Amino acid sequence: MISLNTTKKTYLMLFACTAxxxxxxxxxxxxxxxxxxxxxxxxxxxxxxxxxxxxxxxAGNAGAQGFAEVENGFYDTSRNGRGVxxxxxxxxxxxxxEKGDPEKGVIPPQLFRDFLxxxxxxxxPSVQNFKVLxxxxx
Numbered sequence: 001m002i003s004l005n006t007t008k009k010t011y012l013m014l015f016a017c018t019a020x021x022x023x024x025x026x027x028x029x030x031x032x033x034x035x036x037x038x039x040x041x042x043x044x045x046x047x048x049x050x051x052x053x054x055x056x057x058x059a060g061n062a063g064a065q066g067f068a069e070v071e072n073g074f075y076d077t078s079r080n081g082r083g084v085x086x087x088x089x090x091x092x093x094x095x096x097x098e099k100g101d102p103e104k105g106v107i108p109p110q111l112f113r114d115f116l117x118x119x120x121x122x123x124x125p126s127v128q129n130f131k132v133l134x135x136x137x138x
Contacts, residue, residue, distance in 0.1 A: 030085070032064075032066065032077075032085065033083045033084055033085070033121075033124050033125055033126065034076070034077050034083050035066065035068070035076075035077045035121060035125075036068075036077065036078070036127055036128075037130065038129045038130075039093060039130045040073060040129075041095055041112070041132040045072055046093075047072065047095075047099075048095070048097075048100075049069075049070040049093060049095035049111075050068070050093070051067065051068050051075050051091060051130075052065055053065060053084045053090075054089060054090045054091075055090075056089055056090050056118060059087075059088030059118075060087075060088065061088040066082050066084035066089075068080060069081065070095070086121050086122055086124070087121065088118070089118070089121050090118055091118070091119060091128075093112075094113040095110070095112050095132065095136075096108040096111060097111055111136075112136035113136075114137065117130055
């Protein structure tokens with residue numbers, strides 16, 4: 001049998017936890033910003049690849065990664081990815097000669113991977129074009 005005293009303690013604990021947790025949320029809305037642009041490799045549009053926007057923690061930036069697919073030299077985080085918060089970022093670009101089909105086991109060979117560029121991205125929609133240098137690692 002549960003005593004009235006135990007029930008009161010349980011409700012007090014639930015109330016205290018709810019009050020504590022509601023104070024932890026600042027109610028801030030995170031706004032991701034669209035990034036789009038062109039990527040070239042060997043002075044031609046990159047046929048297919050990925051671009052990852054990693055906040056540069058060493059430069060004081062934090063948050064979730066942004067990403068997008070690259071097709072025919074173009075990428076747009078609003079079409080097939082996630083935008084960024086803005087600030088200092090490390091950009092990682094990987095490229096393939098063609099689009100694969102992982103469901104069918106078709107994985108195209110890599111032209112290069114993890115080509116790194118460090119830039120500051122504005123807080124708002126922006127266009128960022130990248131030229132992958134010939135010495136990008138495979």
